[in-house]
Amino acid sequence: MYTLPPSEYTFPNPMEVDPDGQGLICIGADLSPSTLYEAYSNGLFPWFSEGEPICWWSPEPRCVIRPQDYHPSKSLVRNMKKLDYKITINQAFDHVIRACALPRSYADETWISEEIMEGYCQLFDAGYAYSIEVWEENKIVGGLYGVTIGQGCFGESMFSTRTDVSKMAFYSLMLLGQENQLPWIDCQLVNDHLMSLGACTLSRQTYLNSLQDVIKQPPIDWKKYQDSVFSSKTIAQFSQLVE
Known part of the structure; x- marks a missing residue:
């Protein structure tokens, strides 16, 4: 991990510019690693369609999941025990983000543009992003990626080409x-699926207050x-569920 240069941009306080809680805080700037770091440190993230200006969001309320509250499904645990996938951390970030950028069966478009991929890959190289990969033999079949600052861990996107493999990556992140x-x-x-897994909501002000504390804490030692290389069978043993 190395120190990023100062961002050229200063993001506004979401509570001051968006008192009605619509979520859209500002438009513009760039997607350099310094700008991304500054945004996440202030409770914002980029979300926009390709060809549109960069939009920075801070939703009200904020959806978070406390790892100790996560509840893997019985079917997921059974599949992890039955199908011996391999799970790794930070071994193929570029592959994961590019797979997340591919169109899905339910949508022809993706918001993860080349510009976004370049910015997050540089953020990963600087030590402020992570990925979890799920392998079937020598092929990646699922995974997820996100941002990490101090003890702040921010999920971004996931993908799967086999049943439940993105959920396996998510379960691994919860254990971590x-x-x-x-x-x-x-x-x-907020979405129903995350809430069914144990997620909850925080008011934006509560989230922002907590954020300023957690990003100052010693970071995860990702190295x-x-x-x-972890076995899905081994990871499944951590579940308290009984088949």
């Missing part, structure tokens, strides 16, 4: 969060994980 006593993992926007 438990081991490192992370207070929450940011899920950004101690990135040379390891």
Whole structure:
């Protein structure tokens, strides 16, 4: 990890510019790693369609999941025990983000542009992003990526080409969060699926207050994980569920 140069941009306080809680805070800037770092440190993230100006969001309320509250499904645990996938951390960030950028079966377009991929890959090279990969033999079949600052862990996107493999990556992230006593993992926007997994909502002000504390804490030592290969069968043993 190295120190990023100061960002050219100063982001506004979301509470001051968006008192009605619409979520859109500002438009413009760029997607350099310094700008991304500054944005996440202030509770913002980029979300826009290709060809549109860069939009920075801070939703009200904020969706987070506390790792200790995560509840893997029984079917997921069974599949992890039955199908012996390999799981790694930070071994193929570029592959994961590019796979997340591919069109999905339910949508022809993606918001993850080349500009976004370049910015987050540079952020990863600087030590402020992470990925989790799921492998079937020598092929990546699922995974997720996000941003990490101090003890702040921010989820961005995931993908899968086999049943449940993105959920396996998510479960692995929850275990990593438990081991490192992370207070929450940011899920950004509320949806029913996340809530069914144990996510909750925080008011924007509560989230912003917590954020300023967690990003100042000692960061996760990602290097101690990135040379390891974990078995989905082994990870499934951590579940308290009984088949």
